[in-house]
């Protein structure tokens with residue numbers, strides 16, 4: 157079992173210059189992470205589907221420099237300098253410095269872009285931090301070719317976690333667990349691990365993301381996680397996440413979609429219930445979020461087509477369904493749900509299997 161100490165790079169060489177490019181996808185949690193301890197340690201374990209189409213593509217160019225007492229980097233978004241992203245990246249480098257001391261030996265040029273529209277309400281922090289972490293691991297591999305694949309991917313996820321918690325679930329695998337769970341072998345608070353006992357019913361599972369509100373979130377997830385400290389329902393909620401993870405583990409391996417729907421929708425509403433019952437309290441759903449949820453329930457009742465929803469920390473709705481009902485569900489979305497989306501916009505995605513080197 158890899159521990160935090162194992163991720164401290166100690167022996168490595170240096171190179172004059174190099175360039176790398178990785179894409180990393182977004183992910184959607186089925187059992188939600190909401191609440192954390194020090195150092196991005198989750199208050200409860202979570203599990204997610206890795207997406208395929210919503211991703212960040214990041215290129216990293218490194219050039220050796222003469223001094224090594226500070227981080228030095230340029231940050232470009234879609235090819236243009238993006239000063240307002242820099243403080244977040246600076247903070248990330250400071251957090252990972254002890255694990256990647258070699259970073260200060262280079263000037264870095266980071267050029268990043270997303271495949272999904274900017275400010276679509278789809279968080280780019282998971283895919284963005286995962287893509288950057290992959291590139292940093294490619295640099296580590298270039299200066300220390302002896303590292304194993306297991307170390308490479310586990311440390312990439314470990315670093316991504318320090319950037320943005322759920323980013324650690326965007327590195328490797330179609331379904332990823334993050335956080336210690338008694339019944340999931342190898343699960344860790346430090347990094348995400350692939351969960352591979354998946355029934356064929358979930359193969360190419362679809363996620364159509366309905367863009368209900370593309371505005372800036374009124375409450376960031378950082379603030380939201382913090383509000384779980386002293387939250388009246390926190391302890392029960394954390395225990396429930398462990399229970400739901402046990403249930404969904406069995407559901408994913410037996411292919412029981414009816415039970416899958418119960419857990420996934422309950423988790424989405426519980427996440428928002430935690431927001432509504434914190435102090436201060438807040439609501440991230442919009443009227444159209446509720447309209448869509450009600451339409452999905454009505455459609456499911458009437459047709460018996462196993463379509464369900466989940467939410468992340470925002471108003472957008474992720475519509476989840478098996479591949480074999482894709483045509484019916486897309487027709488339903490066109491006929492009945494598009495009217496609730498901002499400018500009629502939605503994104504078709506499905507399960508993918510993680511970061512790729514380009």
Ligand code: PMV
Nearest residue numbers: 185188189321322377468469
């Ligand atoms: O990774 P963060 O700190 O942005 O938190 C993400 C939290 C949720 O998206 C609401 C749930 C999850 O598990 O992804």
